[in-house]
Amino acid sequence: MGNAHPPVDAAQVRLYVDLPAHYEKVALLSADSRNDFASQQNLTDAAIARIKSEAAKVGANGVLIDGLGNYEIGSSGAIVAVNRTSAIGVAGVRTGKQVTGVAIFVPTN
DSSP states (O other), X not given: OOOOOOOOOGGGOEEESSOOSSOEEEEEEEEXXXXXXXXXXXXXXXXXXXXXXXXXXXXXXXXXXXXXXXXEXXXXXXXXXXXXXXXXXXXXXXXXEEEEEEEEEOOOO
């Protein structure tokens, strides 16, 4: 999408919800996170860490976030027989988090 830049450390990648005054678009990115035992906040944190890592690989020092949400990855459940004629079922929808954005390079001077 834009000019190549040398990779940077993911810790140097900043998140933006509004565009900075001067920037260059580098790449379109998306990242996701899923784990049945993680909280929604932990899933969000993991997806953000992944998109920052992907941005760093293409030399971007920023990511303009344009989407963050849940997506369904399946369902899980169990059926427990109470007796010969009845059972109890428990089911739940399994979700993950997805973040999308534009990797950008913001000049530092």
